[in-house]
Amino acid sequence: MKEQKICMLGAFAVGKTSLVRRFVEGMFSEEYLTTIGVKIDQKQVSCPRGELLMILWDVAGEDRFHTITDTYLRGSAAYLLVADGGRPQTIEQALQIDQRAQKLLGGVPRLLLLNKADLREEWPSDDGVALARAAELGMLVLPSSAKTGVGVEEAFVQLADQLL
Numbered sequence: 001m002k003e004q005k006i007c008m009l010g011a012f013a014v015g016k017t018s019l020v021r022r023f024v025e026g027m028f029s030e031e032y033l034t035t036i037g038v039k040i041d042q043k044q045v046s047c048p049r050g051e052l053l054m055i056l057w058d059v060a061g062e063d064r065f066h067t068i069t070d071t072y073l074r075g076s077a078a079y080l081l082v083a084d085g086g087r088p089q090t091i092e093q094a095l096q097i098d099q100r101a102q103k104l105l106g107g108v109p110r111l112l113l114l115n116k117a118d119l120r121e122e123w124p125s126d127d128g129v130a131l132a133r134a135a136e137l138g139m140l141v142l143p144s145s146a147k148t149g150v151g152v153e154e155a156f157v158q159l160a161d162q163l164l
């Protein structure tokens, strides 16, 4: 089976680890799960174009982008950008990360998840500018919730399908 490396990228506490956990283990925890180094999980997915073994790289602990080394990103076939829909500045951060990752990796597929969609009623409405910019960059933006599972499987499968 074809296998591909996919990185989870985004600001602190947006839900990267929780999304992987939901997708791979079908679980969610309210606690902040501190891990050390990089955690690598894998999951086989079936999508319209075939089967793919996704090798998911999640930077644990201190994951501000300036500390993410080229080593971490190298060899990624795609990446999932994550922002917290309740914190518009994390969308800005995701767009900055995207710029650097596109430069490093070349135009690989990526998606932007607006995570924590279960709290949507509390989301501020001032994220329109950043979202318009994401659209301009050709980025697909999807809502997700690691807590309820809404949109999670769909996002990973969408990305996987683009790699087949």
Ligand code: GDP
Pocket: 010, 011, 012, 013, 014, 015, 016, 017, 018, 019, 029, 030, 031, 032, 033, 115, 116, 117, 118, 119, 144, 145, 146, 147, 148
């Ligand atoms: P990371 O730093 O990006 O890996 O973020 P984590 O996955 O550790 O999540 C940070 C915090 O947000 C934790 O307390 C999670 O329980 C919480 N969290 C993550 N995803 C969601 C979500 O979809 N909804 C809600 N309500 N909380 C979430």
Ligand code: MG
Pocket: 016, 017, 018, 033, 058, 059, 060, 061
């Ligand atoms: Mg994490």
